[in-house]
Amino acid sequence: MLIRLVLIIVFVLSCVFLIRKYRAMRDQKARNKTEPKILACADCGVYIPESEAVRYHGRVYCSSMHAENHEV
Ligand SMILES: [Zn+2]
Structure with a gap:
């Protein structure tokens, strides 16, 4: 039960991390396209x-x- 909770937290945190990384890359591309x-x-x-x-x-x-x- 506790392991499942930890896995869910790790999964959510990695999703948040990937979304942030994707947004940062997208913003950088938009900035380069001047x-x-x-x-x-x-x-x-x-x-x-x-x-x-x-x-x-x-x-x-x-x-x-x-x-x-x-x-x-
Ligand atoms: Zn001329």
């Missing part, structure tokens, strides 16, 4: 997401055409 970074073109100043930006000599451009404008 908004895309917006950057300004060094030539025309238009705002573009970081994934579409063209990087050239440490500067950010909206297109390869604008990057070539600054090529010296």
